[in-house]
Amino acid sequence: MRLISQIFQPVVTIPKGAKIKNTEITCKSQKLLLECGLVRPTSAGLFTLLPLARRAVTKIENIIHRCLEEVGAQRITLPCLTSAKLWAASGRLDDVGPELIKVEDRHGKKFLLAPTHEEAIADLLADVGPISYKQLPFTLYQIGNKYRDEQRPKHGLLRAREFSMMDAYSVHASHSCAADTYSALTRAYTKIFRTLDLPVLRVQAPTGEMGGTLSHEWQLPSSAGEDTVAVCPSCSHTTLANETEECAKCGKEIERVNSIEVSHTFVLGTRYSEPLQVNCVGPDSSAPLHMGCYGIGITRLLAAILEVLSSDKSMRWPIEVAPYSAVVIGPKEGSKEWLKHDFDRVLGVAQRIHENGYRGDVLVDDRHGLTIGKRLMMADRIGYPFIIVCGKSALETPPRYELYRSTGGEAPTPQLLTIDELLTVMNERKNNINIEYRENVVV
Ligand SMILES: [Zn+2]
Incomplete structure (x- = not known):
């Protein structure tokens, strides 16, 4: 991992x-x-x-x-x-x-x-x-x-x-x-x-x-x-911007x-x-x-x-292009959550995601000396499409994880999901294409 x-x-x-x-x-x-x-x-x-x-x-x-x-x-x-x-x-x-x-x-x-x-x-x-x-x-x-x-x-x-x-x-x-x-x-x-x-x-x-x-x-x-391109707001006819103010197809006023x-x-x-x-x-x-x-x-x-x-502060990607599709953030070292949900458990969560359609495309944020909030902010800045946090709810039985989606704009609100629910949500992604990361794909 x-x-x-x-x-x-x-x-x-x-x-x-x-x-x-x-x-x-x-x-x-x-x-x-x-x-x-x-x-x-x-x-x-x-x-x-x-x-x-x-x-x-x-x-x-x-x-x-x-x-x-x-x-x-x-x-x-x-x-x-x-x-x-x-x-x-x-x-x-x-x-x-x-x-x-x-x-x-x-x-x-x-x-x-x-x-x-x-x-x-x-x-x-x-x-x-x-x-x-x-x-x-x-x-x-x-x-x-x-x-x-x-x-x-x-x-x-x-x-x-x-x-x-x-x-x-x-x-x-x-x-x-x-x-x-x-x-x-x-x-x-x-x-x-x-x-x-x-x-x-x-x-x-x-x-x-x-x-x-x-x-x-x-x-x-x-x-x-x-x-600059000239787009007709009515019929979407698009041309390279030129002198004309009217759409050649429908006569409506064009936008540049x-x-x-x-x-x-x-x-x-x-x-x-x-x-x-x-x-x-x-x-x-x-x-x-x-x-x-x-x-x-x-x-x-x-x-x-x-x-x-992207915004001025945070990168955003199509899910198919993001450098990694997912990042898993564990608790801060020494916290109450850490005692029950240590690094091995965090790696286990990442491993399940890796095995469920994200092979080679999951990162683990192992900087346990930093708070969850700080690492969440950094992950949001890079724009990983799925940010999974092992926070307070990870102490529940069964553990529930916070899923943040990088969709731009306002501060993201998390979904609380069990590992199985998490994998289901992550597999419902758009286009439903195989996201596994491979070097030099041979079709
Ligand atoms: Zn038109």
């Missing part, structure tokens, strides 16, 4: 208006993650994810894996370094310009730390090609770090220079096939955001420097967002809200296959492949979740 005293979680208090590693603290998620000991900046726009944040990210990754594998996508890993030659061939070396982090090896060969991998995928296909139309379609995806040399990195993980992304690439013989896969993948996206219980909006967007024929941004409304772009999807057509000469061999002739690409900013999504759900 994991004990809180063993968790590497360097908490700090940040004075108002402080600069940390040359970066201003400008938003809630940045402040909470740093103060609660979940991340540490190493320099402007670069962050170390500490154990609790790393677990939350792994949980997000696992949800993404499941939803993508369900629609047939296959996971790969591409190198972070992409040859600059490929980006010169696609024309993006100059287009993206100063945001690219360029490096050179000892032989003078030029590379870049890739912000995205369309060129690398096209090169992979060219390398194994020619590809027969009979092999198509397929979708490859990866989860890894991406790089963008932001002029002014800010808002912590919302706009970092190194960030984790899921990027998927679909490969097709025709435009209509690409459109079908685009629909399937965007349905998987909807499922991902629904599992996370986030009101992410799909908004048609210009294709920009990425190119292609169709694109959507996936926007999460949040006051910390740097984007700030939002965070958590994902972007594109039908690319032959934007990359043509310059990089990736062809599909059909029954009669050969033609450039069609591609689609799909990204989700994972570390940005983590920060966006905290922006939307």
Whole structure:
């Protein structure tokens, strides 16, 4: 059982208006993650994810894996370094310009730390090609770090220079096939955001420097967002904010809200296959492949979740993402409760929860020198979805435990439950998905 005293979680208090590693603290998620000991900046726009944040990210990754594998996508890993030659061939070396982090090896060969991998995928296909139309379609995806040399990195993980992304690439013989896969993948996206219980909006967007024929941004409304979307309060039709005041569908007046772009999807057509000469061999002739690409900013999504759900003082998570689902707090050492409900009994409670659908996802607060109240306050600040306290009622026969739910806002009031009632309540959780914590889930 994991004990809180063993968790590497360097908490700090940040004075108002402080600069940390040359970066201003400008938003809630940045402040909470740093103060609660979940991340540490190493320099402007670069962050170390500490154990609790790393677990939350792994949980997000696992949800993404499941939803993508369900629609047939296959996971790969591409190198972070992409040859600059490929980006010169696609024309993006100059287009993206100063945001690219360029490096050179000892032989003078030029590379870049890739912000995205369309060129690398096209090169992979060219390398194994020619590809027969009979092999198509397929979708490859990866989860890894991406790089963008932001002029002014800010808002912590919302706009970092190194960030984790899921990027998927679909490969097709025709435009209509690409459109079908685009629909399937965007349905998987909807499922991902629904599992996370986030009101992410799909908004048609210009294709920009990425190119292609169709694109959507996936926007999460949040006051910390740097984007703006226009939402119709009547029919929910959503567009990127533009000059118009009226909904294109129903004519009602639109509302503008700030939002965070958590994902972007594109039908690319032959934007990359043509310059990089990736062809599909059909029954009669050969033609450039069609591609689609799909990204989700994972570390940005983590920060966006905290922006939307947390208060200024306390973190809040979707239950599927919280670093641990539950924490068990025992009595203070030497108290009356402690005499009857000692550490072994507390461990026993945690063990029952662990065995009932929360394997590897339960913490025990073993700082028995601290009062229950103090530890409850700290647990509430981290936002564990289920906080179980062995207090006065634990002396009753049968013992009853206090269950606090972190649902934000006001001081939580506990339910008093026997161990069996507690397990029943914890298994009635929303979505009813398997919450067991696993590294590198294989579907
Ligand atoms: Zn409307």
